[in-house]
Amino acid sequence: MAAPNSQSPSVRTHFKTPEGRYKLSHEKTHPTSLLHYSHGKTITQVTLAHLKDKPLQTPSTSSSSSSTGGVGARFSAARLLGTGNGSRGLVFGGGNGFSGRLTGGAKSTTVSTGGAGVSNGPLASSYDGEGTFLIFNVGDAIFVSDCNSQDKDPIKCLHFGNANPICHTYDPDAKDGHDLLIGLTSGDVYTASLRQQLQDPGKKLIGAMHYNKDGAINSSRCTSVAWVPHSDGLFVVSHADGNLYIYDKNKDGSGDVPFPPVKDLAQFSVAHARSSKSNPIARWHICQGSINEIAFSPNGMYLAAVGRDGYLRVFEYAKEQLTCGSKSYFGALLCCAWSPDGKYVLTGGEDDLVQVWSMEDQRVVAWGEGHNSWVSAVAFDPYWVAPPSGESGESVTYRFGSVGQDTQLLLWDLAMDEVVVPLRRLGGTLSGSPAFREPGAQSARWESVQPVGILHPAPVRKEVPKLAPIMAHRVHAEPLSSLIFTKESILTACHEGHVKIWDRPGVQGCSPARNSDSADVSSKEKLQPAKSGLSQFKQ
Amino acid sequence: MGSSGSKLEKALGDQFPEGERYFGLENFGNTCYCNSVLQALYFCVPFRDQLLDHASRTKVSGDADDNLLTCLSELFTQINSQKKKTGVIAPKRFIQRVKKQNELFRSYMHQDAHEFLNFLLNELVDILEREATASSKPTSGQVHPDKLANGTANGTANGNHHHSVVTWVHKIFQGTLTNETRCLRCETITARDETFLDLSLDIEQNSSITSCLRNFSSTETLNAEDKFFCDKCCSLQEAQKRMKIKSPPRILALHLKRFKYIEQLGRYKKLSYRVVFPLELKLCNTTDDAPGSEAEYSLFAVVVHVGSGPNHGHYVSLVKSHNHWLFFDDENVEIIDESVVQTFFGSTQEYSNNTDHGYILFYESLEQKH
Numbered sequence: 001m002a003a004p005n006s007q008s009p010s011v012r013t014h015f016k017t018p019e020g021r022y023k024l025s026h027e028k029t030h031p032t033s034l035l036h037y038s039h040g041k042t043i044t045q046v047t048l049a050h051l052k053d054k055p056l057q058t059p060s061t062s063s064s065s066s067s068t069g070g071v072g073a074r075f076s077a078a079r080l081l082g083t084g085n086g087s088r089g090l091v092f093g094g095g096n097g098f099s100g101r102l103t104g105g106a107k108s109t110t111v112s113t114g115g116a117g118v119s120n121g122p123l124a125s126s127y128d129g130e131g132t133f134l135i136f137n138v139g140d141a142i143f144v145s146d147c148n149s150q151d152k153d154p155i156k157c158l159h160f161g162n163a164n165p166i167c168h169t170y171d172p173d174a175k176d177g178h179d180l181l182i183g184l185t186s187g188d189v190y191t192a193s194l195r196q197q198l199q200d201p202g203k204k205l206i207g208a209m210h211y212n213k214d215g216a217i218n219s220s221r222c223t224s225v226a227w228v229p230h231s232d233g234l235f236v237v238s239h240a241d242g243n244l245y246i247y248d249k250n251k252d253g254s255g256d257v258p259f260p261p262v263k264d265l266a267q268f269s270v271a272h273a274r275s276s277k278s279n280p281i282a283r284w285h286i287c288q289g290s291i292n293e294i295a296f297s298p299n300g301m302y303l304a305a306v307g308r309d310g311y312l313r314v315f316e317y318a319k320e321q322l323t324c325g326s327k328s329y330f331g332a333l334l335c336c337a338w339s340p341d342g343k344y345v346l347t348g349g350e351d352d353l354v355q356v357w358s359m360e361d362q363r364v365v366a367w368g369e370g371h372n373s374w375v376s377a378v379a380f381d382p383y384w385v386a387p388p389s390g391e392s393g394e395s396v397t398y399r400f401g402s403v404g405q406d407t408q409l410l411l412w413d414l415a416m417d418e419v420v421v422p423l424r425r426l427g428g429t430l431s432g433s434p435a436f437r438e439p440g441a442q443s444a445r446w447e448s449v450q451p452v453g454i455l456h457p458a459p460v461r462k463e464v465p466k467l468a469p470i471m472a473h474r475v476h477a478e479p480l481s482s483l484i485f486t487k488e489s490i491l492t493a494c495h496e497g498h499v500k501i502w503d504r505p506g507v508q509g510c511s512p513a514r515n516s517d518s519a520d521v522s523s524k525e526k527l528q529p530a531k532s533g534l535s536q537f538k539q
Numbered sequence: 540m541g542s543s544g545s546k547l548e549k550a551l552g553d554q555f556p557e558g559e560r561y562f563g564l565e566n567f568g569n570t571c572y573c574n575s576v577l578q579a580l581y582f583c584v585p586f587r588d589q590l591l592d593h594a595s596r597t598k599v600s601g602d603a604d605d606n607l608l609t610c611l612s613e614l615f616t617q618i619n620s621q622k623k624k625t626g627v628i629a630p631k632r633f634i635q636r637v638k639k640q641n642e643l644f645r646s647y648m649h650q651d652a653h654e655f656l657n658f659l660l661n662e663l664v665d666i667l668e669r670e671a672t673a674s675s676k677p678t679s680g681q682v683h684p685d686k687l688a689n690g691t692a693n694g695t696a697n698g699n700h701h702h703s704v705v706t707w708v709h710k711i712f713q714g715t716l717t718n719e720t721r722c723l724r725c726e727t728i729t730a731r732d733e734t735f736l737d738l739s740l741d742i743e744q745n746s747s748i749t750s751c752l753r754n755f756s757s758t759e760t761l762n763a764e765d766k767f768f769c770d771k772c773c774s775l776q777e778a779q780k781r782m783k784i785k786s787p788p789r790i791l792a793l794h795l796k797r798f799k800y801i802e803q804l805g806r807y808k809k810l811s812y813r814v815v816f817p818l819e820l821k822l823c824n825t826t827d828d829a830p831g832s833e834a835e836y837s838l839f840a841v842v843v844h845v846g847s848g849p850n851h852g853h854y855v856s857l858v859k860s861h862n863h864w865l866f867f868d869d870e871n872v873e874i875i876d877e878s879v880v881q882t883f884f885g886s887t888q889e890y891s892n893n894t895d896h897g898y899i900l901f902y903e904s905l906e907q908k909h
Binding site: 240310329330331332350351352371372373374405406407458460461462477478479495 | 823
């Protein structure tokens with residue numbers, strides 16, 4: 001069976017797991033004609049955005065959203081960008097005028113067959129309904145694709161000109177319109193409303209707030225951005241020089257009061273803005289060299305950061321304190337992710353390993369060995385339901401995935417007995433490591449020497465329990481950069497800006513055009529697991 | 540030339556390391572293979588120190604027996620004692636000596652930088668051994684423990700097997716591999732040690748140097764035509780073989796086998812594969828009891844092959860000196876950001892505009908430094 005959009009014939013369009021077969025549903029990409037010369041220098045990241053249902057209302061409400069807090073600031077920024085009221089007109093025009101061809105909303109997705117021209121033409125849909133969108137960066141542009149449409153091409157393209165957007169995130173709970181957060185290679189940061197972009201036919205970001213303009217506060221590359229959970233508009237931007245900044249989107253972004261120079265580059269330090277008006281409101285100096293990724297724990301209490309120096313650092317965000325952390329086996333760490341319950345942090349990096357850090361045990365509890373190159377993204381599967389235990393006596397508690405520069409997607413199961421038992425057994429041998437806290441006087445003395453925040457050195461190879469992947473599959477022809485689990489699928493993206501959507505077992509493709517066909521095939525597969533398994537491992 | 544020198548000085552400003560010299564090397568017609576390796580070796584601090592030391596000793600004793608060692612130590616001394624901080628030097632005498640010594644390098648053809656590195660290190664070893672045996676009493680001189688009879692399997696370890704003296708070249712570059720063969724009939728494990736001055740690694744598309752090292756040490760089954768003669772069974776038997784690092788070297792030189800003989804084509808082809816290499820590395824393929832198996836290495840030089848084929852192209856080198864990365868292209872020296880190193884990993888596609896690929900990597904052990 002030929003995949004609809006297979007970019008390389010050598011990449012198989014399905015892979016098998018204990019729970020069944022994952023199948024390539026469709027792909028998202030960008031028009032190659034738009035490729036910028038700087039294309040090779042950026043790495044594509046993917047953000048998933050769920051726009052919640054918002055019934056079509058009068059223009060004024062649909063644009064400025066419900067909250068009043070940020071409105072004034074936003075429009076002032078819009079004026080700075082030279083779009084001001086003009087763009088406002090365009091927004092409404094877009095919202096109402098172009099609702100003809102496609103009807104927005106996830107359930108009634110229509111297939112657009114042409115698919116050649118992108119974003120330049122009038123926008124096809126009214127984006128006042130709910131929908132799921134993929135946001136990804138390539139070269140100097142951000143592309144937005146409708147996740148539920150089979151159409152390969154994006155529905156929106158935003159060009160940034162001088163600098164390239166390289167990191168972005170989306171806040172589904174944003175109270176006012178600004179839910180999209182974008183960091184650039186120049187250090188510049190923007191927040192904007194995704195819905196507003198989708199309603200506008202232009203190719204520029206509109207109605208945006210602009211922070212760290214022209215790198216006034218920090219001119220090094222942005223490396224990662226994150227909304228502070230439950231904070232009503234605070235967000236964090238990390239940079240390639242080891243600093244991260246906390247901003248308040250409800251404040252004007254123009255206050256460029258400089259922070260004092262970092263005294264000791266090797267030490268963690270926090271500096272607060274001297275004026276209550278200035279934005280960013282705080283700077284954290286985290287490490288020497290780049291911070292590569294940051295991630296908040298689901299409850300917002302902790303912030304994890306990984307970087308060039310190979311350390312995972314976990315901070316208690318509100319207290320601005322380093323809580324714990326550890327070093328990679330060797331080389332930089334490139335990515336990190338929290339488990340849905342906030343108990344574990346995954347890291348991946350230049351040692352080709354996926355490390356599992358336990359917040360409870362304050363140590364690395366497992367090494368995932370299986371990648372043949374650097375690990376570029378890790379994620380827990382929050383929708384994974386452990387199969388009922390008893391059959392094998394083994395209770396699987398977590399499922400996570402990783403993608404690497406070896407073009408592979410790996411899936412892992414983290415079982416309680418794997419984590420707990422080897423550790424207890426290994427306890428004795430770990431005593432040589434300063435990381436290991438032994439009960440008694442020694443521990444007390446040791447703790448009195450150490451500050452609250454403790455960074456563990458690199459683990460010794462023999463002492464860490466190893467995990468093997470339950471599945472390894474080459475999903476793209478190019479090195480991978482992004483991984484997202486959704487309820488229905490797994491999303492993978494490669495450096496070059498191709499995104500693939502892999503349907504979970506039992507999930508049918510959402511395209512009406514393919515549905516009849518694929519439903520047939522998938523039901524057959526379910527009946528003959530042995531056969532499909534054979535073909536899977538042939539080659 | 541002069542302008543590039545001052546540009547470099549300007550770029551470094553007051554961060555210019557004291558006593559350090561950054562000099563380009565003149566190209567005498569396709570001698571970039573030589574220049575790129577020389578720069579990497581010049582910034583291999585223990586190696587440079589030995590050569591400077593050697594030069595000062597021969598100056599005192601006055602015996603100027605002209606050989607590759609004296610020519611190299613003279614060249615390094617010349618660079619090191621320049622009044623200016625930057626500039627260009629013509630390694631004329633050294634190149635002449637190389638050409639005199641080895642006809643392979645005599646032509647103006649494009650040469651292989653790795654072959655040159657091999658030739659140079661082995662030549663230095665020979666000279667040092669001759670010096671040692673000549674100067675010392677006949678019975679003295681350290682006898683090297685692992686004298687080997689057999690050549691290396693697959694020719695993968697570029698060892699030097701006949702020496703009996705441990706020279707400073709050995710102390711810097713030499714490591715030991717152990718080749719374990721397990722007879723599948725009697726389960727007897729035969730271990731055979733061999734030394735190496737660098738490791739040649741097979742490469743794969745979209746892989747890491749760690750993965751290449753793992754493959755280097757992966758278990759191989761000897762069967763069919765390629766059975767193993769088991770001394771215990773006194774017959775040819777199926778066996779499993781693997782090669783692990785028993786003693787890691789102080790300076791780890793890794794050669795990526797980018798030039799591969801393609802039988803169907805009847806010629807060599809350059810593999811432009813993307814092979815990522817971290818700035819810090821630990822060896823994953825050491826024996827369990829190897830001393831220093833958890834030792835961390837730090838990348839300090841990369842010899843880069845530029846070009847799409849094996850018979851033409853260019854060599855440049857990247858060098859880390861006092862926490863700055865420098866780019867050496869014959870006469871030219873530039874300062875580069877650490878992040879530029881990753882543009883030399885290779886290409887994910889066979890035909891790409893990027894033809895600058897890391898070819899020889901030099902890592903320094905951080906543990907044996909102090």
